[in-house]
Amino acid sequence: MHTTSAPRRLTGIDAARGVALFGMMSTHILPLYTPGTTEATWTALLFSGRASGLFAVVAGIGLALLTGGRAPHRDRALSADRTGIVVRAVIIALIGLVLGGVETNIAIILFHYGVLFLLALPFTGLRVRALAAWAAGWLLVAPVAAYLLRPIASESADPPTLGGNPLFEHFLVPQTLAADIFLTGYYPVLQWLGFILVGMVIGRLDLARLGVQLGVLVAGMVAAVGAKLLSAQLLGPGGGLVALLETPDGSRYPLEAMLDVGLAGVDQSGSWWWLAVSAPHSGSTLDLVHVAGSAAAVVAVCLLLTRRFPQALLPLSAPGAMTLTLYSLHICVMSWADQLLPLPDPMQLFWLQVVAAVAIGILFQRVRSRGPLELLASGAANAAREGRAEARH
Known part of the structure; x- marks a missing residue:
């Protein structure tokens, strides 16, 4: 989740x-729908699907x-790099499995992260043009x-999904675990x-150049x-929404509202028109392209804003x-907060965690140290x- 390179470049990243x-x-703390309605909140419109996708692109x-x-x-050198990546991936996946045992309704991404790192190994020796071709092809073909x-x-695995976060015990049902991680779960790898391939394309560019930053x-x-x-x-004019409303899950859920918030949990079968949506967590080509493009733009803006003043975005970069x-700590805090009665005010809980994360990040930067889990993995x-x-040798 963290790498070492030129400080000016890494500050923006x-x-x-x-x-x-x-x-x-x-998205974990604040409501995604306006209470009592099916109208998406600003939190959903800004971050649903995009935040986790940005996480993967930056990875x-x-x-x-x-x-x-x-x-x-x-x-x-590449062989040594790959060995280090394997170890990093295993540690991140193990942390994800441990956090999976925490009582929470948050879909934890870390185990999937570890799997993605392992799947990326064959691509780590490619130059930018070959990577770009693979990334474009993957975004088109994978959905x-x-x-x-x-x-x-779904037919070969019973049940077809884990129904929650991956746990150590799920290795006893390998078919279900594989189906959930690769296809049917919240973050189908x-x-x-x-997203990883798009990020690798960006990382192969000369990110210190102004022209490259503007191009991205x-x-x-x-x-x-x-x-x-x-x-x-x-x-709309193509007639896709009408066709989707006639599918089993399209008729069961408030589909038009969910297109703004996310299709996680919706059975996207029965019509090829599902591939025309761009809803968060739909996994369609248009969703992947939209999220990857949004992530690239955010990375470029951060690089541009820190170009002259590396500490300009310190509350974010620290x-x-x-x-x-901090992600692991957030999961633990949310598990504790969700058991309080009455439940804490979501906005207060969010800003308390943001302020705490910023303070912790700046403190560790000032003492020239990395986070404990970063030290372990790296x-x-x-x-x-x-x-x-x-x-x-």
């Missing part, structure tokens, strides 16, 4: 990671920087593959690998807006440098990497 952290926290940037940035490592494979996975901003905005406009055209620790990964490098 850390700030983008901070945006993702606080965006995810907001891809980190992987690219970790493996050489503009000039990807080769041979022994179609998921649409075709979900019914097969088959489609989400596209423009490309991200065009992709994000274009995906939404195309989806609106397909669902906590963004230790998101593994320390183990670096030790494995260095051990592999020495063994090859």
